[in-house]
Amino acid sequence: MRSDLTGKSPIDFEMLKHYVDRIASSKERKGTLNWNEDEECLELVEYVTEKNKLIEDLKIECRNLKTAFTETILKLVMAAEFKDNSSSDHVERVGKFSSFMARKTGFSDRDCSNIVFAAAMHDIGKIGISECVLYKPGKLTAPEYEIMKSHTEIGADILAGAKSEVLQLAGQIALNHHERWDGLGYPRGLSGEDIPLVARIVALADTFDALLSRRRYKDAYPVEVAVEVLKAESGKHLDPNLVSMFLNDMDEIIELLYEDDIPPTKQYDLSQRDRNVNLEGDCF
Numbered sequence: 001m002r003s004d005l006t007g008k009s010p011i012d013f014e015m016l017k018h019y020v021d022r023i024a025s026s027k028e029r030k031g032t033l034n035w036n037e038d039e040e041c042l043e044l045v046e047y048v049t050e051k052n053k054l055i056e057d058l059k060i061e062c063r064n065l066k067t068a069f070t071e072t073i074l075k076l077v078m079a080a081e082f083k084d085n086s087s088s089d090h091v092e093r094v095g096k097f098s099s100f101m102a103r104k105t106g107f108s109d110r111d112c113s114n115i116v117f118a119a120a121m122h123d124i125g126k127i128g129i130s131e132c133v134l135y136k137p138g139k140l141t142a143p144e145y146e147i148m149k150s151h152t153e154i155g156a157d158i159l160a161g162a163k164s165e166v167l168q169l170a171g172q173i174a175l176n177h178h179e180r181w182d183g184l185g186y187p188r189g190l191s192g193e194d195i196p197l198v199a200r201i202v203a204l205a206d207t208f209d210a211l212l213s214r215r216r217y218k219d220a221y222p223v224e225v226a227v228e229v230l231k232a233e234s235g236k237h238l239d240p241n242l243v244s245m246f247l248n249d250m251d252e253i254i255e256l257l258y259e260d261d262i263p264p265t266k267q268y269d270l271s272q273r274d275r276n277v278n279l280e281g282d283c284f
C-alpha cells in the first residue's frame with residue numbers, strides 16, 4: 001500500500017480514502033483516537049507530510065526554472081544589446097511600457113507578464129547585422145538601410161518555431177515592430193489593425209523611450225517633447241487609439257519612468273529627424 005510514496009506521484013485520492021476509512025473504523029472500534037500514537041493516524045500524517053514536501057520541492061523547481069528562463073532571455077537580449085550598443089535600461093523600459101499598455105488594452109495577466117520579456121527582445125535580430133552597418137556614424141545608404149531593416153526578419157527567424165508563449169509573442173514583435181499604422185513601415189508594409197496589436201504597442205513604447213533616450217544621432221528629449229512627437233505620429237507611424245490611451249495615462253507612465261530614475265532632461269537639441277517629426281530613417 002505504501003509503494004506510491006516512493007515516487008513523486010500526485011495526491012492519490014484512493015490512498016487518501018484508504019487512510020481515512022482505516023481511521024474511521026479504528027475510531028469506531030476504540031471510541032477514541034490519538035493522532036500522535038495510533039498507527040492509522042501516523043500513516044495519514046506521514047502521507048500528507050510527504051505530499052507537502054513534494055509540493056514544496058515542485059515550487060522550488062518551478063522557481064528555479066522560471067529564474068533560468070528569465071535569465072536566459074535577458075542574457076539573449078544583452079547579447080543583442082552588446083552588439084547594438086543600446087542600453088539595457090531602454091529594453092527594460094520598452095518591456096515595462098509595453099506590458100502597461102497591454103494591460104490597458106485587455107491582455108491577460110499572463111500575457112502582460114510575458115510581454116515584459118517579449119518586448120525587450122524587439123531588436124534581437126540586430127545580432128545578425130554587420131558592425132559596419134550597425135555602427136556607421138552617418139546616414140545609411142539605400143542598400144545599408146535594407147540590411148538594417150532585415151533585423152526584423154532575422155529576429156523572427158531566430159524565434160521561429162518556439163513553443164513557449166513568451167517566445168512566440170517575441171517573434172511577432174521582432175517581425176512587426178517597425179510596421180507603421182499608415183502602411184509605410186517594414187518588412188511587409190502592413191497597415192492599421194493588420195499589424196498585430198502587441199507589435200503596435202511595442203512600436204509606441206519603443207518610439208517613446210527612444211525619444212527620451214540619448215542616441216548617437218540625438219539628445220535625450222524631455223517628456224513634453226516626446227509627447228508632441230507621439231501626437232504628431234498618431235495615425236501615421238503609430239496606432240492613434242493607442243497613442244490617445246497612452247497620453248491619457250501619462251501620469252502612470254511618468255511614475256514608471258521615475259521607477260527607473262530617469263533624470264529630467266533640460267538641455268537638448270532637436271535632431272534633424274525630429275525637427276521634421278519624421279521617425280523614419282535613423283529610428284531602427
Ligand SMILES: [Fe+2]
Nearest residue numbers: 094123206284
Ligand atoms: Fe528599441
Ligand SMILES: [Fe+2]
Nearest residue numbers: 122123178284
Ligand atoms: Fe528595431
